[in-house]
Amino acid sequence: MSQLQVSPAWASIAVGELICGQSQEAVVLASTTMASYLSVPEPGSSTPVIALLSQDAVRLPIGVSVATGQLPEAGSTARIGDGLIVTADHGWRPARWWDPRPHLNVGDLFRHGSRLLEVLGEQPGSLFGLPLADALGVADALAFGDVGPALEVIGLGPGLTPAADDVVAGALAVLALGGRLNERTRDAINARACTHTTALSGALLIAAGRGQVISQAAAVLTVLAAGGPLVRLRSVAAELFSVGATSGHDLCAGMAGILARSALAGTFCSTGEVTTSTRSPR
Amino acid sequence: MSTRVELRPGIYRDSVVLMQVSQAVAACRGVAAAIVAMATPLNIEIYERLGFDPAAVQGASPNDLLVAVRAEDEALDVAAAELERLLAPSATSHAHGFGLPPAPRTLASALRHGGSLALISVPGQHAFVEAMDAIQAGVSVMLFSDNVPVEQEIALKDEAASHDVLIMGPDCGTAVVGGLGLGFANALCPGPVGIVAASGTGAQEVTCLLDADGVGVTAVLGVGGRDLSAAVGGRSTLAAMKLLDEHPATEFVVVLSKPPDPEVAERVRAAASRLSTPSLVAFVGMGHGDLTAATAQILAALGRSSTTPPEWSAPYGRVPRSGFIRGLFSGGTLCDEAMAIAAERLGPIASNTPLQAAWALGADLRAPGHLMIDFGDDRLTAGRPHPMIDQSLRLERIEQEGFDPACAVLLLDVVLGYGAHPDPAHELAPAIAAARDRAHTDGRDLAVVVSLVGSRSDPQGRDVTVKSLVAAGASVHLSNASATRTAVDLVEGAGR
Numbered sequence: 192m193s194q195l196q197v198s199p200a201w202a203s204i205a206v207g208e209l210i211c212g213q214s215q216e217a218v219v220l221a222s223t224t225m226a227s228y229l230s231v232p233e234p235g236s237s238t239p240v241i242a243l244l245s246q247d248a249v250r251l252p253i254g255v256s257v258a259t260g261q262l263p264e265a266g267s268t269a270r271i272g273d274g275l276i277v278t279a280d281h282g283w284r285p286a287r288w289w290d291p292r293p294h295l296n297v298g299d300l301f302r303h304g305s306r307l308l309e310v311l312g313e314q315p316g317s318l319f320g321l322p323l324a325d326a327l328g329v330a331d332a333l334a335f336g337d338v339g340p341a342l343e344v345i346g347l348g349p350g351l352t353p354a355a356d357d358v359v360a361g362a363l364a365v366l367a368l369g370g371r372l373n374e375r376t377r378d379a380i381n382a383r384a385c386t387h388t389t390a391l392s393g394a395l396l397i398a399a400g401r402g403q404v405i406s407q408a409a410a411v412l413t414v415l416a417a418g419g420p421l422v423r424l425r426s427v428a429a430e431l432f433s434v435g436a437t438s439g440h441d442l443c444a445g446m447a448g449i450l451a452r453s454a455l456a457g458t459f460c461s462t463g464e465v466t467t468s469t470r471s472p473r
Numbered sequence: 474m475s476t477r478v479e480l481r482p483g484i485y486r487d488s489v490v491l492m493q494v495s496q497a498v499a500a501c502r503g504v505a506a507a508i509v510a511m512a513t514p515l516n517i518e519i520y521e522r523l524g525f526d527p528a529a530v531q532g533a534s535p536n537d538l539l540v541a542v543r544a545e546d547e548a549l550d551v552a553a554a555e556l557e558r559l560l561a562p563s564a565t566s567h568a569h570g571f572g573l574p575p576a577p578r579t580l581a582s583a584l585r586h587g588g589s590l591a592l593i594s595v596p597g598q599h600a601f602v603e604a605m606d607a608i609q610a611g612v613s614v615m616l617f618s619d620n621v622p623v624e625q626e627i628a629l630k631d632e633a634a635s636h637d638v639l640i641m642g643p644d645c646g647t648a649v650v651g652g653l654g655l656g657f658a659n660a661l662c663p664g665p666v667g668i669v670a671a672s673g674t675g676a677q678e679v680t681c682l683l684d685a686d687g688v689g690v691t692a693v694l695g696v697g698g699r700d701l702s703a704a705v706g707g708r709s710t711l712a713a714m715k716l717l718d719e720h721p722a723t724e725f726v727v728v729l730s731k732p733p734d735p736e737v738a739e740r741v742r743a744a745a746s747r748l749s750t751p752s753l754v755a756f757v758g759m760g761h762g763d764l765t766a767a768t769a770q771i772l773a774a775l776g777r778s779s780t781t782p783p784e785w786s787a788p789y790g791r792v793p794r795s796g797f798i799r800g801l802f803s804g805g806t807l808c809d810e811a812m813a814i815a816a817e818r819l820g821p822i823a824s825n826t827p828l829q830a831a832w833a834l835g836a837d838l839r840a841p842g843h844l845m846i847d848f849g850d851d852r853l854t855a856g857r858p859h860p861m862i863d864q865s866l867r868l869e870r871i872e873q874e875g876f877d878p879a880c881a882v883l884l885l886d887v888v889l890g891y892g893a894h895p896d897p898a899h900e901l902a903p904a905i906a907a908a909r910d911r912a913h914t915d916g917r918d919l920a921v922v923v924s925l926v927g928s929r930s931d932p933q934g935r936d937v938t939v940k941s942l943v944a945a946g947a948s949v950h951l952s953n954a955s956a957t958r959t960a961v962d963l964v965e966g967a968g969r
Binding site for chain 1: 490491509514
């Protein structure tokens, strides 16, 4: 029997507990050329899905990026735990970790945040899975602590991450980053996410409730917080819009809906410094 | 009427594809209703509203793909076949989960597409690994990142030498390779001059002055501001000189830097003397020549008679006035050059990047006398884009200087070209006009002198920029040295 080949991987810290915990069996829910989504149905696991991502895939907050080895097929099984992800013919051990929660100055984010709606408004309506007005309505309600409209739309949309879920995730993430997501709202969304949408989308909603987002969304929020020029904001927003068919637009709509609530500006406390790469041409 | 309902676990297609499949199947002749979606409760509700049987999806999981078609008996098979065709992975271009990103997301995947140069711009702490990967793949590197430790810089440059590739940087902001401007670079014509530069804005100034005289470049190879230090020893400079010497279209090699470590300077001069291509080693700064003088030397070596760099005068009198120069720069080398020129005639120039330690500005960037600020200094760019892109800090300071009775002359640089602000004059001209108006209200004639780094073909439009700045009341000079001397002339000899 040949020895299992184990390759290094780069994992989100959002799935660190799961990978480093006790070994559990996982089922591959779905598989594409870019990713395989592994579900761990054990109760008590805070993140029930891990996305095994090829290097070129969008880096999901529940993702593990791998460079070698075949992504497992839908319906097959794997084991996750003891620091490893193991399929029938390959294993991956995270050697590096990334934090999917952007580190930024929340006060500055809300001070400049309404500019995102301006950029979003330049996008054709056909690129949104959920009509923009509806999306902003859901986000607006969440901004005022009304979870009802969000609960009503979770699971709405045909895809593996329904469009409405993307909207709710964007809104949740911004609320969480701002320290304004109350436990009641989070618990209600999490409960709904476990029953009313796909496992992958549910896991992304739970991650969003912790302020964890895809890197393209983190980049948009970081540029907003830094007060960068509109041309730079458009550039990073374009990267976000290119995610999925409508996911990037819908996620952005949820984020923009919260940020447009400029009345919230100034009520957020800072959670850290902006980290932006800068250089000095001399 | 017949119905077909299926739950398919493990199947994933993109949202838009699923909607398109639903619509296409529903549009087939004889089809009454169709839905293809993940079996979430809300989608099952839609399914039920379309009249499908709830019992058929008992036990459905949101992770299942729900496929339901109702059609006339004879049409159902055709619709089902169409559905299968559209759902087949080959029929969709979006079977990639969250979709293909617009470009490779890692260096390794980018290198799989081929290429001979990697441009790396990641935070400094991650730059070493990326640059080393590229070098070991046999690819030259332009390393835009700063904050790379010097020992890592040395290791990268030694590794590059062993793989016979060039590493430009770290902290290399300007390069022109194969006619393509990288980072902050101007639109330049092809020509005979090859430049090795340890100074990004210095290289931009020289190439734009050459452009004004109709002389183009073969390449501008940046090496990073620290390459000519004693520790790094000019590793990239010497490698780049060799590359240009071997380049058949390069007729003249120029090495451009602030005054380096003396031993390294000797090594570079010795290497230049061994080149088969004529060359000029130009160290610019305090006690040395300036960039405009270096450009004149290049033109002379090429047998061209240099013309006076263009300038466009503002309508204010060239009479000395009481007060001080306030230089607000985005280019570090331009600020250094202006300070060196001004200090020779005016004495101490306070700065956040001072020529002498005793002239250092405090954290408030205030001083009662002459001062020059480099807004591109690392301490002023934390958390914001470089001032060549984001002028907001400088605009605020221009406004404040309009109120300061001690400010007699504002000296500014404006850098055009790729990577820079798409229309700097659009923001600067109103700020200049407002500051002059404010000063005029207080009975002062505030002079504004602009050093413009731009080529005739830059995307912002050099002439349009000039027109806008002059209309706002600025005197515009293509030579930074000339702009500085004009500013000095305006305050020198006047009573304080």
